[in-house]
Amino acid sequence: MHYKRVIPCLDVDRGRVVKGVGFLDLRDAGDPVELAYRYDAAGADELVFLDITATTDKRETVVELARRTADEVFIPFTIGGGVRSAADAQAVLDAGADKVSINSAALERPQLVDELAATFGSQCVVLAIDAKRHARGGWEAYAAGGRTPTGRDAVAWAREVARRGAGEILLTSMDRDGSGSGYDLELTAAVATRVALPVIASGGAGRPDDLVAALRAGADAVLCASIFHYGRHTVAEVKEHLARARIPVRASG
Amino acid sequence: MTPRSGPTVAIVDYGMGNRRSVFKALERAGATPKLTAHARQLRAAHGLVVPGVGAFPEAMRRLGALGLVGLLRERAGEDIPVLGICLGMQLLFERSQELGTTGGLGLLPGEVTWLNPGGLRVPHIGWNEVKFVAPSPLTEGLPQRGCAFYHAHSLAARPANVKDVLGITEYGEQLATIVGRGRVFGVQFHPEKSSANGLALLERFVAVCAETAPESEALWGEMARP
Numbered sequence: 001m002h003y004k005r006v007i008p009c010l011d012v013d014r015g016r017v018v019k020g021v022g023f024l025d026l027r028d029a030g031d032p033v034e035l036a037y038r039y040d041a042a043g044a045d046e047l048v049f050l051d052i053t054a055t056t057d058k059r060e061t062v063v064e065l066a067r068r069t070a071d072e073v074f075i076p077f078t079i080g081g082g083v084r085s086a087a088d089a090q091a092v093l094d095a096g097a098d099k100v101s102i103n104s105a106a107l108e109r110p111q112l113v114d115e116l117a118a119t120f121g122s123q124c125v126v127l128a129i130d131a132k133r134h135a136r137g138g139w140e141a142y143a144a145g146g147r148t149p150t151g152r153d154a155v156a157w158a159r160e161v162a163r164r165g166a167g168e169i170l171l172t173s174m175d176r177d178g179s180g181s182g183y184d185l186e187l188t189a190a191v192a193t194r195v196a197l198p199v200i201a202s203g204g205a206g207r208p209d210d211l212v213a214a215l216r217a218g219a220d221a222v223l224c225a226s227i228f229h230y231g232r233h234t235v236a237e238v239k240e241h242l243a244r245a246r247i248p249v250r251a252s253g
Numbered sequence: 254m255t256p257r258s259g260p261t262v263a264i265v266d267y268g269m270g271n272r273r274s275v276f277k278a279l280e281r282a283g284a285t286p287k288l289t290a291h292a293r294q295l296r297a298a299h300g301l302v303v304p305g306v307g308a309f310p311e312a313m314r315r316l317g318a319l320g321l322v323g324l325l326r327e328r329a330g331e332d333i334p335v336l337g338i339c340l341g342m343q344l345l346f347e348r349s350q351e352l353g354t355t356g357g358l359g360l361l362p363g364e365v366t367w368l369n370p371g372g373l374r375v376p377h378i379g380w381n382e383v384k385f386v387a388p389s390p391l392t393e394g395l396p397q398r399g400c401a402f403y404h405a406h407s408l409a410a411r412p413a414n415v416k417d418v419l420g421i422t423e424y425g426e427q428l429a430t431i432v433g434r435g436r437v438f439g440v441q442f443h444p445e446k447s448s449a450n451g452l453a454l455l456e457r458f459v460a461v462c463a464e465t466a467p468e469s470e471a472l473w474g475e476m477a478r479p
Contacts, residue, residue, distance in 0.1 A: 002380075002423075003379060003381065045379065074278055074445065093306075094273060098405070121306050121308060167378065168378060196375060197374060198376070198378050198379070250380045
């Protein structure tokens with residue numbers, strides 16, 4: 001039985017976890033390693049750390065984060081935010097991360113996806129897409145943490161990175177992110193039906209029913225941030241809810 | 254020498270794979286892990302782990318360049334416990350179809366081919382239930398019928414001998430995800446990333462290494478003597 005995954009996302013700024021409300025408004029919420037350890041014990045299937053530290057020397061901070069996490073946590077975790085080259089990816093993976101998530105760097109230089117897949121294997125390469133609904137219909141991929149429109153159609157971009165060797169798509173709806181009003185199910189379905197890769201739905205989870213809807217819409221996993229961070233729901237509650245909706249989930253630890 | 258907390262398990266360091274995670278998990282499972290590519294240390298270890306994430310041809314090329322292909326075959330022939338993880342399990346077989354045909358270590362008969370899971374997604378990523386189909390020291394004490402482990406792969410080993418299959422994962426097809434013959438074992442999933450179940454399996458491997466430790470120490474002593 002292949003299980004659908006529940007993946008808490010921890011936004012990290014200068015080594016501290018902050019809650020993501022939209023992309024620009026942030027609050028402090030704790031030590032990443034301790035949170036990761038608690039999520040493992042609670043039955044989280046994987047973790048994603050998104051480093052949102054303003055660029056420059058962020059490679060050192062994400063490597064240190066990966067190292068400290070790998071010491072204590074024995075579930076897969078992905079690091080995103082500081083990875084712009086194969087050398088960055090190597091440093092983060094060597095420190096103990098299982099996957100790297102790339103976004104802007106791939107939009108600037110799509111060949112990076114091919115390079116990472118060839119060097120580390122597709123299963124290490126998570127392609128993050130920040131997608132925003134376009135007035136003309138469809139969705140546009142944004143770069144720089146949602147600040148810069150790229151003119152690329154998000155679905156076409158997902159197909160391209162799949163061809164280039166990405167292993168998973170982390171698909172964030174910018175319209176829903178931080179809203180708590182549910183995932184963008186049309187976006188999730190649009191990408192999941194057009195690529196053969198696992199899709200991780202992200203942005204907008206407010207209630208356990210939102211997770212059910214995204215998984216039914218074709219997502220293989222759901223990324224959750226605020227729904228867990230302030231104890232609104234536990235991982236166990238959410239998984240029980242999914243199981244009652246007949247979605248296959250691994251029993252909580 | 255450090256005080257003996259557990260058998261020395263050498264993680265074969267050929268420059269690929271999540272070596273640090275495997276190291277930390279083995280440590281947690283009670284072993285004294287050593288990350289090394291040195292023949293002397295690999296010969297002295299009580300057990301070997303072949304990690305691996307990446308492509309089969311590159312892994313074999315690197316093992317060959319380090320002179321480790323013959324050494325791994327030699328150590329397996331001496332009945333030293335060996336555990337291949339993910340790509341490391343695939344390397345145990347005779348050949349792989351990843352990016353053309355490449356010969357493997359040939360410790361187990363069979364080949365590695367691409368997943369063919371019907372309409373399911375590739376890579377196969379995530380937690381999946383592994384059914385234990387034959388008793389094995391590797392799964393002793395774990396839930397009898399099987400349990401969930403974390404998988405991440407696009408190819409799978411197809412053992413030629415059904416007796417080598419110890420565990421099966423369903424993913425559109427039946428995949429041999431635990432294999433073993435004698436003390437040579439392979440797991441397609443990542444025990445080092447499978448929380449309590451994975452650590453329990455690694456503890457079992459460490460226990461197998463501990464059982465064989467005195468013999469291998471004696472052997473090492475003989476070989477080291479002029």
